[in-house]
Amino acid sequence: MNIKNLKQIVLTVICLLGIGSATAWSQxxxxxxxxxxxxxxxxxxxxxxxxxxxxxxxxxxxxxxxxxxxxxxxxxxxxxxxxxxxxxxxxxxxxxxxxxxQTIEETVVIGYGVQKKSVVTAAISSITSEDLKIQSQTRVDNMLQGMSSGVLVTQGSGSPDSGSQVRVRGVGTIHNSDPLYIVDGMPAGSIDFINPNDIERIEVLKDAASGAVYGARAANGVILVTTKKGKEGKTHVSYDFSYGLQNPWRKPTVLNATEYAIMMNEGMLNDGKAPIYNDPYSLGEGTDWVDAIFDKNSPIVKHDVNVSGGNGKVDYSISGGYLSNKGTIGGSFDRSYYNRMTLRENVGVVIFDKTEERNWLNKLTFRNQISYAHIRSASISTNSEYGSPLGSALGMSPLDPIYADAQTEEKYKILYPDGYPYIIRNSAGVPYFIADAGVYNEQANPIAMLDMPGGRSSTDKIVAGLNTELNLFDGLKFRNSVSLDLAYVYGNSYSKEYFLTSKSYKYDTITEKETYDKDGNKSVTDKINYGSSASQTMDRYYTWQVENVLAYDKTFGRHTVNAVLGQSALRSTSASLGASANGLMYPYDTWKISVNNTLGKQENGDRNGWGSWNSIPYSLISY
CATH class of the missing domain: 2.60.40.1120 (Carboxypeptidase-like, regulatory domain)
Incomplete structure (x- = not known):
């Protein structure tokens, strides 16, 4: 290309750019x-x-x-x-x-009353039912994540019954830094019993000014939950159903059989020894223990029904919900799940309304709220290198199989003659592979661990409240509320005779027991050390609260005057009972497994019971 042609090309490009700029400027x-x-x-x-x-x-x-x-x-x-x-x-x-x-007139709940959002100066975040609809969580505490600034929500584990740790503006106290939960005016230890579909709004009080009426209890923030009420109009019936599948989005990466053999050979060579495996590449993928313990497409099912409506005298909202959530580890073995059934009723009644006739004693209203929750759950032990399913899966060799073949099972009869009758088998009777305790110590075959029975718990909780409000004079109201919270928590577990490894087993053995009479004569008897056991616990929690509030709220032109005078009394008690015993009479009939159906005797230390009444009494009177 000569200089003349190059000049022509450059001039052409400059002209085109100029035309483009002129066109863009003209637009x-x-x-x-x-x-x-x-x-x-x-x-x-x-x-x-x-x-x-x-x-x-x-x-x-x-x-x-x-x-x-x-x-x-x-x-x-x-x-x-x-x-x-x-x-x-x-x-x-x-x-x-x-x-x-709409934004200016919007109100927020602050302690014992409400204020317009436009005049609130305290640190308060509001979360409405519309905000909650975008969440797919099944527990209210998990739904708070990312919904309010200054609120840190950390889920305890991936288990379906695992709650979350909630921190409002960091850690406020040394021991318990959980916020104070208030549900429709009633203090609650947690909010896992609430169906998210029943929530109208949530307020998070973050600073001392907004939560001052709760005193020291608000040191770690306050979370106020208001449930849905009926609205004036025709009866509205809604039904929501959802079905989902859960899969782990990320799993720990572990070595396959070939990679493991290569690493082991390199370690032996570095130690001056001969390699263990002659041809690592012939071993293939081997067993992916981490993938094996995770369930594929673990189901989660939700049903929600609501009937609401009202007129000038009565409004009502009645709802029911059911949730079934299987865990991604242990769900297929019925070892990890969370089932919740909820019923809620919220009815408001206007006894009389004479606001058009007079400005004193002109309106009286009642509101009744009752909720019931039944929760059944089970979970596996949390992640640990000391024998938890996931911890064992991370440590198991990919060269080990999940199940033992016929030839390996014959070896077990020789290696473990006493434990062989109690090795864990699947529903088809195939024995699980037994890990070498000399190599793995506390760790064992994680699939066999999941195929063993585990503990379960259930909760029955009733929360009820009756609120009365009377207009005494123009702007002056008297409110009375009586609430109670009654919860029963049941737990039960059992263990059959088993043999996982030479360091992890439990089956009946016999030892000699020596006793002496008053003359010093010795006698020897056989004592049975039972390998099977059962335990049961029951805890009861009861709380009542009575509040009386006199509130004045009056607007004069551009100025508003409000004042609150209140009294609150709260009493909380608890009781606990439990028992355990060894030696199941019917180890293979789950309907007959209980502490009563056992062979152990108390004098041999095979039966124990405990209990307490008002172990943590708590009373509070506030003005």
Missing amino acids: SIRVKGTVLDENGAGFIGAGVVQKGTTNGTMTDAKGNFEITVTQGAILQFTFISYVPQELPATQNMKVTLLPDT
Whole structure:
């Protein structure tokens, strides 16, 4: 290419760029205008942005603005607490922004009352039922994650019955840093018994000012939960159903059989010894123990039904829900699950309303709330290198199989003559592989561990409340509320005779027991050391609360006066009973497995019982 041709090409490119720039400049327009407020005055600091771009400006002290945009552009006009507007870009625009009355008039719950959001200065976050709809969580504490600034939610584990650790603005106390939960005015130790579909709104009180009425109990923040009420109108019936499948989105990566053999050979060579495996590449993938313990497509099922409505005198909301959630580890063995059934009733009644006739003793209302929750759950031991299923799966060799073949089973008869009758087998009778305790210590075949019986728990919880409100005078109201919370928590577990490894086993053995009479004569008897056992526990928690509140709230022109005078009394008691015994009479009939159906005797230490009454009494009177 000669110099003359190169010059022609350069000139051509410059001309094309110039034409393109001129065309783009001809498609842009300079827009001027004014933004006014609801009183017709210039709006200072309003945002003016070309839609879909970062091209924007702000109005000056007189509400004027100038901006260069493309022809046909849409301009967005915004300001906090004002209704945003979108208009086509034209010359000499005049735009009026109006206050967002819905945002200004929105109220938030603060302790024993409500206030308009526009006048609240304390640190309060509100979460509505619409916000909760975008969540797919099944527990309310897990749903708080990412919904409020300053609130850290950490899930304890992947087990379906695992709750979350909630921290409001960090750790506030040394021991227990959990926030105070208030459900419809009643303190609650947790909120796992609530169906998320029954929640109308959640308020998170973060600072001392917003939670002052709760005193020291609010040191770690307060979470107020308000359940749904009926609305005036026709009866509305809704039914929601969902079915989902759960799979782990990420699993720990472990070596396959070939990689494991290569690593072992390298270790032996570095130690000056001969390699163990002649041809590691012939071993293939081997057993992926981590993949084996995870269930594929673990189901989660939800049913929710709600009936609500009302008129000028009565409003009602009645709902029921059912949740079934299988764990991704142990769910197929019925060792990990979370089932919850809930029933809730919320009825409000206007006894009389004479507000049109007089301003004293002119309105009396009652509201009754009753909820019931039945929860059944089971979980495996949390992750640990000391014998937990996942910990064992991470440590097991990929060269070991899940099941023992016929030849290996014959070896077990010789290696473990006493334990062989109690090795774990699957439902088809195939024995599980027995790990070498000399290599794995406490760790064992994780699939065999999951195929053993485990502990289960169930909870029955009733929360009821009756609220009365009487208008004494113009702006002066008296509220009385009586609430109770009764919960029974049951736990049961059993263990059959088993042999996992030479270090992890339990089966009946016989030892000699020596006893002496008063003359010093010795006698020897056989004592049975039972390998099977059962245990049962029952805990009861009962709390009642009575509150009386006198509230005054009156607006005079642009000024509002409010005051609260209240009294609260709360009493909480608990009781616990439990028993354990060894030697199951019917180890293979689960309907007959209980502490009563056992062979162990108390004098041999095979039967134990315990109990307490009012072990943690708690009373509180506040004014």
